[in-house]
Amino acid sequence: MNQQRLLQSLAGADGAANQPPTEADILLLQTPSREQLQARTRQFLSLLRQQDACGREDGGPWKEAGDRTVVHLPDGARATVYHASGALRYASGLAPAEHPFERDIGREALARLVDERAHALALADWAGQDKELRFERLFRTLGSGADREGRQAAPTLFRATGAWRQFVKGLPVLGGASAALRLAGDGSLDSLSIQARQADGEVLERASIIEAEAGARQILWQLSALLGQRDIPEGLVESASMRLGYLDLGKRKVQRVLAPAYVAQIVLKHRSTRQAYVLAARATQQPYLELPVYGGGAVPTRGRSGGGHCAPPADGQ
Numbered sequence: 430m431n432q433q434r435l436l437q438s439l440a441g442a443d444g445a446a447n448q449p450p451t452e453a454d455i456l457l458l459q460t461p462s463r464e465q466l467q468a469r470t471r472q473f474l475s476l477l478r479q480q481d482a483c484g485r486e487d488g489g490p491w492k493e494a495g496d497r498t499v500v501h502l503p504d505g506a507r508a509t510v511y512h513a514s515g516a517l518r519y520a521s522g523l524a525p526a527e528h529p530f531e532r533d534i535g536r537e538a539l540a541r542l543v544d545e546r547a548h549a550l551a552l553a554d555w556a557g558q559d560k561e562l563r564f565e566r567l568f569r570t571l572g573s574g575a576d577r578e579g580r581q582a583a584p585t586l587f588r589a590t591g592a593w594r595q596f597v598k599g600l601p602v603l604g605g606a607s608a609a610l611r612l613a614g615d616g617s618l619d620s621l622s623i624q625a626r627q628a629d630g631e632v633l634e635r636a637s638i639i640e641a642e643a644g645a646r647q648i649l650w651q652l653s654a655l656l657g658q659r660d661i662p663e664g665l666v667e668s669a670s671m672r673l674g675y676l677d678l679g680k681r682k683v684q685r686v687l688a689p690a691y692v693a694q695i696v697l698k699h700r701s702t703r704q705a706y707v708l709a710a711r712a713t714q715q716p717y718l719e720l721p722v723y724g725g726g727a728v729p730t731r732g733r734s735g736g737g738h739c740a741p742p743a744d745g746q
Contacts, residue, residue, distance in 0.1 A: 432649065432661055439645035439671040439693055449641060449673050454598055455633040455717055456675075456687040458626055461515040463498075467491070469555075470500065470510050470517060476550050477519070477618065496681055516680035519621040523613055526572065530586040530614035533569075540567050543591030543610055546618065552593065552608050555625045562593040562608055562625065570611075588612065588619055595625045597675055602626060603692045603709075604677035624680050626687060633686060636713040638673070644691030645671060647710030652695060655706070667698040676709055676718065688717035 461469075489501040500508040505522030544564065547553075556562045570588035575581040588611050595607035602625070611619040648671065653659060676690040689712035697704045709720040 431663055435661065435666055435669055436642070436645050436649060438669050439648055440640075440642040449638045449712065450599075452635050452637055453600060453689045453712075455636050455713075456597065457631040457633050458684050458686060459515075460683070461512075461627065463512070466498070466510050466512065466515055469515070470498075470508060473517060473519070473550065474500070474502075474508060480546075480549060480618075511680045513683045514624065514680045515627060516624040517621070518623075518680075519618070521613075521617065521619050523617070523619050525570075526587055528613040528615045528617065530589075533584070533586045536567055536569075539569065539589040540564070540591065542612060542616070543567065543589055546612060546616075547591065547593070547608070547610055550610070550618075550621070552610070552623065555608065555623050555627075556595050557597075557625065557627050560595060560597050560625075562595055564591060565594045565606070566592045568592070586614065588614075595677075597687060600689065601672065601674040602677050602687065603672060603674040603690070604679065607677075624677065626677055626684065636689070636715065636717075638689055638712050639714060641671070641673070641691065644673075644710045644712055645693075648691065648693045648695075648708050651708050651710070652706070665697050665699060667696040667703070669693060669695045673712055676720070678718065684718070686717050689713055690718070690720065 492499050492501070496513060497509050497511045500510075502508065502522075507520055507522070509518045509520075510516070511518075547562075553562050568590040569586060570590070571584040572587055573582050573584045590609060590611040592606040593608040595602040605624055606622065607625045609620075609622045611621070613619045649661070653661060656662075656665075671691055671693040673689065673691055675687040676692060678684050691710045691712050693706075693708045693710075695706045695708060697706070711717070711720065
């Protein structure tokens with residue numbers, strides 16, 4: 430894939446990115462207080478106790494550990510709430526192969542199971558007022574064994590995981606899954622992650638959206654800087670896609686606003702080495718967020734040198 434084809438692929442990979450709205454709101458985010466975080470966590474634990482009989486509503490001691498508070502629960506379970514974002518993670522303490530499904534019941538039936546549990550745990554309430562969580566994808570965790578002669582057993586379904594995406598004013602909140610729920614074969618909750626940002630509805634301002642091609646040019650500039658080369662080598666990019674949406678900076682980051690961004694997923698392959706990146710470029714003329722680059726070291730190629738870290742103009746020139 431040459432540079433021009435990569436640009437066209439990014440700019441036209443998604444219908445929403447190809448024809449973005451002309452404007453979008455810049456939304457202020459709530460900074461949750463410790464009291465609010467504890468109240469929301471207690472509400473979740475109360476719902477969980479009603480369904481899975483996990484013991485006392487508040488669990489054991491609440492311990493602050495740097496940027497998060499950990500609640501220890503019966504049978505090795507724990508809930509972790511992150512102070513910067515209000516994100517919540519729950520782990521049941523089950524071993525990975527404990528309580529498998531008796532049989533693979535099919536994707537549609539699994540999707541219904543995770544949706545029913547999401548409804549029972551009121552996951553939609555975490556999206557905030559006038560916002561929504563949309564089901565995005567179902568994952569299955571399968572395992573199989575083999576005997577000494579190499580005869581392989583039929584695959585066993587161990588876990589079913591549902592992932593949801595938060596939408597605000599019609600735009601997806603991009604980044605990690607806004608909510609992810611994993612069930613064991615006996616129907617118990619194995620783990621839960623909620624990373625939906627709480628926007629209070631206050632609009633900082635209305636901003637114009639730049640064209641998708643201008644966003645794609647910013648993405649290519651970042652990729653070139655990572656590689657230390659002006660031109661991206663032919664055949665290095667294995668796949669590339671780009672979406673327009675609000676960007677979530679992650680559970681450990683304090684975030685002041687939700688602002689539109691073009692977010693690209695790019696996979697590079699050089700010989701036997703493969704590296705995936707998530708690159709973000711602002712979708713507005715004015716910068717509102719310091720955008721991160723997700724991914725490890727760049728795939729090594731010939732002629733690599735140190736790259737700069739300054740952002741190019743929004744029009745890519």
